[in-house]
Amino acid sequence: MAYYDGCISVDLSAIKPMIALPFHPSNVYEIDTLNQNLTDILREIEIESERVAHGKAKLSLLDKVENGRLKVQQGIIAGCSGGNYENVIAAANALRGQSCGNDTFSLAVYPSSQPVFMDLAKKGVVADLIGAGAIIRTAFCGPCFGAGDTPINNGLSIRHTTRNFPNREGSKPANGQMSAVALMDARSIAATAANGGYLTSASELDCWDNVPEYAFDVTPYKNRVYQGFVKGATQQPLIYGPNIKDWPELGALTDNIVLKVCSKILDEVTTTDELIPSGETSSYRSNPIGLAEFTLSRRDPGYVGRSKATAELENQRLAGNVSELTEVFARIKQIAGQEHIDPLQTEIGSMVYAVKPGDGSAREQAASCQRVIGGLANIAEEYATKRYRF
Incomplete structure (x- = not known):
């Protein structure tokens, strides 16, 4: 039995649909509030985008306001957070017999798993969505980290995913390309799609209650997933492709180290997407040295x-x-107590200084990529998430 010293009670029925605007999941407004204050709020985002792009690209949002409504260019319902059974059913309820339109707005739906995908297909939900103009993708988290469905240049995408950090969606400001993501609930994304891409709160529709019970079927897993638990085949050789590399051999740390500052980042927060970009770099996750070539590439290309x-x-x-x-x-030996330090027994490495690094996904590559190219330490005032460690 568990005991607690307090309780936070939230009346979910009183919470209105919300939107997390670029460039952080905490930049939250009620959708109704945004729609009532488009000019002021969107201008703030444009100003922030100028800082994010460092003058190399431009994001304009005010030009997306048409007749007092914000027109977005893309909707995505995807991955572990957005593509679950109930969300996709709700999207179909909003779009059944409707049209996403054939203008700039597009909608893509990624079911969260193969069994979910199969049950949606059996119930005709996939056909309903396709009929409305939605694109159905495979069970994949790709757009969340920029591996597919990157918005058009200067585009705004609304997504039920987990992150909307700068350029996580795949844009490249260094090449003059800029787009952005706002996070929303799947129902409001579907309502927006049914309204031709004009930002719409789920509260404007009343079609969310008809959700048939989910019927889980293990068949896709039984017929495709190898169950290898306690069935080790140690004599069977591993198959390596040219981009699958072993972890490089690293020596033991010495008692003393000398560090050179190779990057100094004074931003209020540094995300894991800045430490090691996602998207196209993901193809190197089996190649530690290859992946490390992209470390801080969007934030400090010289690092x-x-x-x-x-x-x-x-x-x-x-x-x-x-x-x-x-x-x-010679200068180190002038420090009291360090007169007899042996340079040949003192490891040399690089370091990164950042005010508050580590916001975002718990990706070990944010640290390991620094390590394999000589990184030995990070210095920070604090870490954004405690799971980020070196």
Whole structure:
């Protein structure tokens, strides 16, 4: 039995549909509030986008207001949070017999699993959505991290996914391309689709109650997923492709280390998507060195080169040569208690300083990519999420 010292009671029926505007899940407004204050709120987002793009791209939102309504360019219901059975059923209820339109707005739906996909197909829900103009994708979390359905340049996408950090959806400001994501509930996305792409709260429709019971069928898993628990086949060789690489061998840490600051980030928060971008880089997740080439590429493009140069100093140390750091070690030996430090027994590595890094997904690559190109430490005032660690 569990005991608690308090309770937070929330009347869910009193909560109105909300929207998290770019560029953070916490940038939340009621949809009705946004629709009533479009000019002021959207201008704030445009100003923030200028900071995000560092002058290399432009996002305009006020030009998407038509006759007092915000016209979005894309709707996505996807992945672990958005594509569940009830959400897709609700979307079909809103769109059955309707049309998403043939203008700039498009809607894509990603069921959360193959069994969910199969039951939706059996009940005719998939046909209802396709008939309304929606695109049905496979069970995949892709658009959430920029692996597919990247919005058009200067486009605004509304999504029932989990993140809307800058450029997580796949745009590349360094190449002059900018788009953005606002997070919403699946019902409001469906209501928007039924309204031709004009931002619409789910509270404007009354079609959400008809949700038939979900019928789970294990067949897709039984016929495709190998059940290998306690059935180890240790003699069977692993199959490696050219982009599947072992983790590089790393030596033991020495008692002392010398760190070179290779990136200094003074932003209020640094996300894991900035530390290691998602999207097209995901194809390198089986290649630690290949993936590391993208570290901080959207935030500090010079970081990788600086870190690798520091790693080369470490390689020279291991070969018995620390001549390039003679002056550094001479100054270290002037510190009380460090007079007898041995440069050849002092590891050399890079470091990143950031005010508050780690906001976002718990991806170990945010740290490991730094490590494999010579990173030894991060210095921060605090970490945005405690699961981010080095």
